[in-house]
Amino acid sequence: MDTSTLQIILKILHYIFFAYAFFAITSYIVLSVISGKETLEYLKKNSFVNYKDILSSTMSPSITIIAPAYNESLNVVENVRSLLSNHYVNYKVIIINDGSTDDSLEKLIATYDLEAIDFIINNKIKTKPLRTGVFKSKNPAFEKLMVVDKENGGKADALNMGLNISKTKYVACIDVDCLLLEDALQKMIKPFLEVTNAKVIAAGGVIRIANSCIIRGGKLIDVNLPKNLLVQAQILEYLRAFLLGRMAWSRLNGLLVISGAFGILDKETAIAVGGYDTETVGEDMEIIVRMRRYMEEKGEKYRVSYIPDPLCWTEAPDTYKIFISQRNRWTRGTIETLNKHRKIGFNRNYGTFGLLSYPYWLIFERLAPLIEAVGLVYFIILVALREVKWEYALSFLILAYMFSVLFSIVAIYSEELTFHQYKKKGTGFKLILLSALEPFILHPFILYAAVKGNYDYYFNRKKKWGSMVRKGLTTT
Amino acid sequence: MIINNGILEYIEKFPFLVQLAYILSCVLFTAIIVLTIYLKIIRSSLRKKHEIRVKLKADYEALLIEYLYSGDETNEISEIQELIINKLKKVIHSKFNRKIIISIIYNLMNEVSGEMSDSIKTLYFKTGLYNYAQNRLKNKNWYIIAKGIGELTRFKIGEAHDDVAKFITHQRSEVRKETQLYLVNLFRFNGLTFLNDLKTPLSEWAQVQLLETLQKFDDQQICDIKPWLKSSNNTVVLFALKLAQIYNQFEVKDTLIELLSHNEKTIRLQVIEVLTHLYGIEAKEMLKANFNNLSLEEQISFFGLLEKLVVPSDEPFVEKHLFHKNFEIQLLALKILKSINLDKFMGLNKKVSKKSNPEIFKFVKNI
Numbered sequence: 001m002d003t004s005t006l007q008i009i010l011k012i013l014h015y016i017f018f019a020y021a022f023f024a025i026t027s028y029i030v031l032s033v034i035s036g037k038e039t040l041e042y043l044k045k046n047s048f049v050n051y052k053d054i055l056s057s058t059m060s061p062s063i064t065i066i067a068p069a070y071n072e073s074l075n076v077v078e079n080v081r082s083l084l085s086n087h088y089v090n091y092k093v094i095i096i097n098d099g100s101t102d103d104s105l106e107k108l109i110a111t112y113d114l115e116a117i118d119f120i121i122n123n124k125i126k127t128k129p130l131r132t133g134v135f136k137s138k139n140p141a142f143e144k145l146m147v148v149d150k151e152n153g154g155k156a157d158a159l160n161m162g163l164n165i166s167k168t169k170y171v172a173c174i175d176v177d178c179l180l181l182e183d184a185l186q187k188m189i190k191p192f193l194e195v196t197n198a199k200v201i202a203a204g205g206v207i208r209i210a211n212s213c214i215i216r217g218g219k220l221i222d223v224n225l226p227k228n229l230l231v232q233a234q235i236l237e238y239l240r241a242f243l244l245g246r247m248a249w250s251r252l253n254g255l256l257v258i259s260g261a262f263g264i265l266d267k268e269t270a271i272a273v274g275g276y277d278t279e280t281v282g283e284d285m286e287i288i289v290r291m292r293r294y295m296e297e298k299g300e301k302y303r304v305s306y307i308p309d310p311l312c313w314t315e316a317p318d319t320y321k322i323f324i325s326q327r328n329r330w331t332r333g334t335i336e337t338l339n340k341h342r343k344i345g346f347n348r349n350y351g352t353f354g355l356l357s358y359p360y361w362l363i364f365e366r367l368a369p370l371i372e373a374v375g376l377v378y379f380i381i382l383v384a385l386r387e388v389k390w391e392y393a394l395s396f397l398i399l400a401y402m403f404s405v406l407f408s409i410v411a412i413y414s415e416e417l418t419f420h421q422y423k424k425k426g427t428g429f430k431l432i433l434l435s436a437l438e439p440f441i442l443h444p445f446i447l448y449a450a451v452k453g454n455y456d457y458y459f460n461r462k463k464k465w466g467s468m469v470r471k472g473l474t475t476t
Numbered sequence: 477m478i479i480n481n482g483i484l485e486y487i488e489k490f491p492f493l494v495q496l497a498y499i500l501s502c503v504l505f506t507a508i509i510v511l512t513i514y515l516k517i518i519r520s521s522l523r524k525k526h527e528i529r530v531k532l533k534a535d536y537e538a539l540l541i542e543y544l545y546s547g548d549e550t551n552e553i554s555e556i557q558e559l560i561i562n563k564l565k566k567v568i569h570s571k572f573n574r575k576i577i578i579s580i581i582y583n584l585m586n587e588v589s590g591e592m593s594d595s596i597k598t599l600y601f602k603t604g605l606y607n608y609a610q611n612r613l614k615n616k617n618w619y620i621i622a623k624g625i626g627e628l629t630r631f632k633i634g635e636a637h638d639d640v641a642k643f644i645t646h647q648r649s650e651v652r653k654e655t656q657l658y659l660v661n662l663f664r665f666n667g668l669t670f671l672n673d674l675k676t677p678l679s680e681w682a683q684v685q686l687l688e689t690l691q692k693f694d695d696q697q698i699c700d701i702k703p704w705l706k707s708s709n710n711t712v713v714l715f716a717l718k719l720a721q722i723y724n725q726f727e728v729k730d731t732l733i734e735l736l737s738h739n740e741k742t743i744r745l746q747v748i749e750v751l752t753h754l755y756g757i758e759a760k761e762m763l764k765a766n767f768n769n770l771s772l773e774e775q776i777s778f779f780g781l782l783e784k785l786v787v788p789s790d791e792p793f794v795e796k797h798l799f800h801k802n803f804e805i806q807l808l809a810l811k812i813l814k815s816i817n818l819d820k821f822m823g824l825n826k827k828v829s830k831k832s833n834p835e836i837f838k839f840v841k842n843i
Contacts, residue, residue, distance in 0.1 A: 045619070047623060048619070048622050048623045048654065050657075050685070053684065053685045053688040054681070054684055054685065054688075056688070057684050057685075057687070057688040059683075059687050059688065059718065059722075060684050061680075118839060118842050118843060119839075120807070120835060120836060122804070124803075190681060192680075193679060193680035193681035194679050194680075194681040195679070196649075196677035196679050196711070197677075391490050391491070391494050392491075392493065392494055392497075395490075395493075395497035395498050395501070396497055398497070398498075398501045399497045399498075399500055399501045402500075402501045402504035402505055402508065403504060405504075405508055406504050406507055406511070409508060409511050409512065409515070410511070412515065413511060413515060413518075416515060416519060420522060423522075423523070423526075425523070428515055428516060429516075432512050432515065
């Protein structure tokens with residue numbers, strides 16, 4: 001290969017990287033503008049809504065909260081108390097003890113005065129069998145609670161058991177360690193009841209990070225910014241993703257994922273598609289994609305809705321090891337889902353879903369870390385070959401950094417003007433400072449985890465969930 | 477100046493793209509600085525506003541309670557009350573103050589009744605708050621109109637009927653819903669006349685709110701719901717079916733039976749549910765005869781009706797479906813058989829293990 005050919009190849013590569021960065025940044029800007037519009041519309045719509053009637057009405061639809069628990073002995077009693085303290089009238093709570101090897105079940109039996117009951121399960125979705133059975137409380141104060149003890153089959157299998165058992169039209173699938181605010185259910189059920197020109201098949205909400213927040217009696221008392229920099233950076237990342245990203249996809253009816261931490265599904269559709277996939281580590285994304293695909297193939301109008309209110313608070317990883325393991329799993333989940341449903345991609349039979357959502361996820365979520373990693377390697381090679389045009393490299397690096405900081409600040413801004421959760425003095429400054437630091441303390445690890453996730457997906461198929469050590473939320 | 481010129485000269489030597497990147501970086505950097513300062517201002521202002529709100533809330537609360545307890549027996553406005561009204565008049569031109577006062581008055585309104593409630597309404601008019609709400613109805617933004625209607629609903633201002641009622645056909649569903657709630661909150665069942673001509677869908681969310689509002693009233697004398705059951709708007713029919721169920725409308729049974737052949741499945745399902753509630757024994761034979769033509773959901777729903785209205789003569793029909801392939805129907809059929817003929821049910825033991833799910837039989841046997 002002569003020098004001119006090499007030069008042409010290098011030039012083409014430069015244009016590819018440049019075009020990719022340009023389109024990625026443009027998409028972020030477009031999505032954040034749409035998000036802003038959608039959030040504003042949502043706030044206007046809800047500025048005069050009286051939720052009290054829905055809250056107390058026995059005519060409001062009943063919802064079953066399904067919460068799988070595996071070795072959650074440390075917090076399970078308190079978490080169940082939190083789930084039982086919701087203000088909505090028509091709801092049930094099913095805790096699926098997914099073959100825990102600790103004393104979770106014993107603790108639940110003792111605290112909630114549970115007894116085994118005769119129960120027959122309509123196995124619409126195949127799951128692992130019951131272990132010791134189904135339990136209900138003898139105490140009428142806990143009549144909403146049901147505990148199901150089954151053999152271990154993983155989170156998806158436990159959720160499927162919940163889908164089989166629940167008798168309600170809607171199911172709220174949540175992580176047992178999440179803290180739901182008291183008004184979470186009535187806000188999340190609203191889109192299902194409000195939309196008349198399409199069937200709402202699922203609704204998701206913003207997930208907030210609860211590390212260092214004060215929780216009392218299952219209720220969120222005080223919101224604090226944690227001291228741990230990694231957790232702080234994740235707070236910023238969540239603000240960006242939820243406030244500047246997902247709201248836009250909701251507006252475009254292109255949401256592909258509803259966080260497994262808290263989402264409500266239309267049970268009929270969830271069962272019609274066969275429930276959660278037990279073979280993937282990204283079951284929350286996969287079921288939404290499958291439900292959407294099912295509705296598209298049926299030719300029925302549908303929506304996947306999204307609520308920007310901070311309704312669900314969860315514990316984020318506070319060590320890099322756990323964080324990388326979590327992101328590795330998310331990456332593998334995304335790859336598995338996109339591969340499984342590749343038929344949808346660029347297929348006009350699937351409308352916006354096939355022509356916009358899927359391609360976006362493929363190009364800017366699935367491929368982004370790979371392109372970034374390749375870009376880095378390429379840059380190192382150029383440095384070694386002394387082929388770097390430093391004036392270009394430096395100017396674009398500064399531009400990218402400035403954009404990243406500004407984008408984070410816009411997310412903080414959006415938060416302040418809407419939900420204003422971090423009220424304490426000094427927090428604003430810390431968040432701004434964090435915007436400048438986040439590209440160094442979080443992004444490289446996200447990139448590493450994503451690349452590792454790709455490697456594990458192709459070369460280490462045995463790897464499943466990975467560990468997520470919970471320390472428990474701050475209770476007083 | 478010399479330094480600036482030096483930088484500019486240095487940058488001018490770069491290719492166009494690099495120059496553009498630096499210019500954009502400068503713009504972004506400026507935006508970061510401006511937004512950071514503005515964020516600081518916003519956060520401080522939000523904190524300050526919160527402190528002022530707390531203080532004003534306490535002040536106005538005290539003032540309004542004093543107003544309530546300063547009334548005399550003549551139902552006329554007392555001197556102290558007049559003074560308080562004048563005081564409030566001076567502050568309500570600020571949106572911030574008005575918001576606080578309205579929220580306090582609304583909370584007070586929920587806690588008092590009779591003369592005190594009338595007294596609050598007088599205050600609402602005399603301070604001019606009513607005029608502000610009316611002005612909202614003239615606003616071009618739909619959400620301001622909706623807020624205005626919501627406020628008039630909360631304070632039960634019947635005088636605004638003509639101004640509000642015209643929004644019943646507004647293009648935004650939110651405004652229509654607030655208007656519907658206004659009419660029902662103030663005129664109870666008479667307020668439901670909008671259903672006669674409703675062309676747009678009545679969302680489930682609106683239905684629940686309307687039903688909840690109606691249930692708050694002591695007077696539960698319901699109007700004729702037959703025209704709504706026959707409406708061409710399916711959501712109106714569904715709403716009327718809910719009314720029939722809640723208010724035990726036995727007199728509309730014939731119309732309900734006619735609705736069993738409605739072309740919308742959700743309506744047919746709801747009708748079966750209402751008939752189950754109303755002991756619609758007349759519908760049972762009809763559904764039984766037509767059972768094989770029903771959808772699976774309707775068949776399950778019918779078995780729900782049968783469970784409640786079963787008589788011994790239904791046994792042959794139930795027996796036919798003991799081994800139905802659907803779980804729910806099989807479970808219900810076994811339960812029904814057990815309730816009408818225990819001996820026959822117990823005798824099923826061997827047949828069950830061969831033909832169907834023995835777990836269901838075991839479960840029904842134990843309950």
